[in-house]
Amino acid sequence: MHCNDGIIVSMKFEGKTVMVTGASRGIGRAIADAFLDKGSRVIGLSTSEANWSDKNYFHLVMDLSDPAVFSGVTDKLPSGFKNIDILVNNAGIKRWTELDTSKIDDWDNTMNVNLRSIYFLAQTLHATLAKSESGRIINIASQSGVAHVRSSIEYGLSKSGVIYLTKSLARALAKDGITVNAVSPGRTMTDMTGYENDPTELSKAVARIPLGRVNSTQEIAETVLFLASNEARNITGQIISIDGGEALF
Numbered sequence: 001m002h003c004n005d006g007i008i009v010s011m012k013f014e015g016k017t018v019m020v021t022g023a024s025r026g027i028g029r030a031i032a033d034a035f036l037d038k039g040s041r042v043i044g045l046s047t048s049e050a051n052w053s054d055k056n057y058f059h060l061v062m063d064l065s066d067p068a069v070f071s072g073v074t075d076k077l078p079s080g081f082k083n084i085d086i087l088v089n090n091a092g093i094k095r096w097t098e099l100d101t102s103k104i105d106d107w108d109n110t111m112n113v114n115l116r117s118i119y120f121l122a123q124t125l126h127a128t129l130a131k132s133e134s135g136r137i138i139n140i141a142s143q144s145g146v147a148h149v150r151s152s153i154e155y156g157l158s159k160s161g162v163i164y165l166t167k168s169l170a171r172a173l174a175k176d177g178i179t180v181n182a183v184s185p186g187r188t189m190t191d192m193t194g195y196e197n198d199p200t201e202l203s204k205a206v207a208r209i210p211l212g213r214v215n216s217t218q219e220i221a222e223t224v225l226f227l228a229s230n231e232a233r234n235i236t237g238q239i240i241s242i243d244g245g246e247a248l249f
């Protein structure tokens, strides 16, 4: 803890329980790791198993595109993990689609994973988040939904929806002391972008970014931790972009 002219910055999460969707890899994994490092209990969620041997970690295998999964979520949690303080809606999918070849099933799947799951997880976890003395929802949006950067229409639209939903939920849940904010990453080094295996695409991306590099997953996690912290207790309905200034072009 650093004390500086009366400002106290602690970012403590001991005793908190955090649910992170899409925790098997990429940004979600970095977020789950960061909360575990800070002493929280973490429930990770994805369609695949995740190998994690930490007594403070529990993994739920769950397909967020399935409408049947939401109602029983807390019943599937072991005791000690049931009282959730912080929900991080990170799971997402992105397909490169074009108007002439798009399929309705793919459109629905993108909307259901990227957008519908946030609304219905919020509904399911509302009671437990309201019981927490510091209930938080943090959604992972995208600069594709903020600045209309080149992307597939369905993906960008789902992320614009995440921004609208963030503000709507912030308004609706303020009465219960729950804050709702979003982090909006620009290009980030994960499987979704594939930059690790494609140096040509990486250099093209970097050329468009004023600060000259793409995000690391840890940089997204750090901002999520800030929004979940006591320091951010009076911030709600906000969208924080992390894009190295790409939207300024």
Ligand SMILES: NC(=O)c1ccc[n+]([C@@H]2O[C@H](COP(=O)([O-])OP(=O)(O)OC[C@H]3O[C@@H](n4cnc5c(N)ncnc54)[C@H](OP(=O)(O)O)[C@@H]3O)[C@@H](O)[C@H]2O)c1
Pocket: 021, 022, 023, 024, 025, 026, 027, 028, 045, 046, 047, 048, 049, 062, 063, 064, 065, 090, 091, 092, 093, 094, 113, 140, 141, 142, 143, 184, 185, 186, 187, 188, 189, 190, 191, 192, 193
């Ligand atoms: N990487 C970027 O440049 C970037 C930029 C802006 C925003 N974002 C957003 O950041 C979030 C994380 O992206 P990422 O780059 O870390 O992607 P990623 O590496 O592809 O990871 C996506 C995560 O979501 C999970 N997931 C996918 N479909 C799911 C489903 N139906 N049910 C449950 N979990 C599901 C995946 O696990 P399973 O496959 O095991 O289910 C995985 O854990 C996404 O919302 C993405 O849109 C990423």
